[in-house]
Every structure is written in C-alpha cells, then in structure tokens.
Amino acid sequence: MTSVSARLPDDEADQLDEVAELLGEDRSTTIRKALGEGLSELRIRTAVERYQSGDISVNEAARIAGVSLGEWLEIARERNLTSQLSPDDLERDVDSARSL
Secondary structure, eight states, X not given: OOOOOOOOXXXXXXXXHHHHHHHTOOHHHHHHHHHHHHHHHHHXXXXXXXXXXXXXXXXXXXXXXXXXXXXXXXXXXXXXXXXXXXXXXXXXXXXXXXXX
C-alpha cells in the first residue's frame, strides 16, 4: 500500500478526528473512506458536466463515472440530465450496450 502525506488546516483535522470518533475508526481508515467517496463523487460530477455539454456519450459518461451503464442511467435520471447527443449518437450507444 502506498503512503501519502498531506497537510490539513487545523479545522479540517478537527473535523477528521470528530468523524473518526463517530465511526469508531482511526484517522487513516476515515481518510481512506473519505477519499474513496470523494473521488467517486468527483468522477460522477465530471461525467455529468461533460455529458450535459454534449462532449461525451452515455457509454463514455458511465466509464468516466466508474459505474455500469445501468447505474449511469439511474444517475442521469436522478439528476434530470438531458441528452445533448444526436439520434445517431444515441443509436451507437444502444448498439454498444447491446454488445455488452
């Protein structure tokens, strides 16, 4: 396992200690969980932004978000995303999904 060090402002270190105590975990475990959840949300946010701007397809959005196509479609529904893709783009996505 790789070791990473980071400097935190005092208030964030205090919050980290509070959350670790709430979870009954040590700092390292809490940091790993927070980082994992944060990275997941950043991936989803990036996929949402790029999909909404029409830069990427449904399949590419799912890949960037790190989720299955079905999970991405659920995320898109929950966030009321509208497709910026042409009918041809959507047809290619359907063909790709069928080949999975």
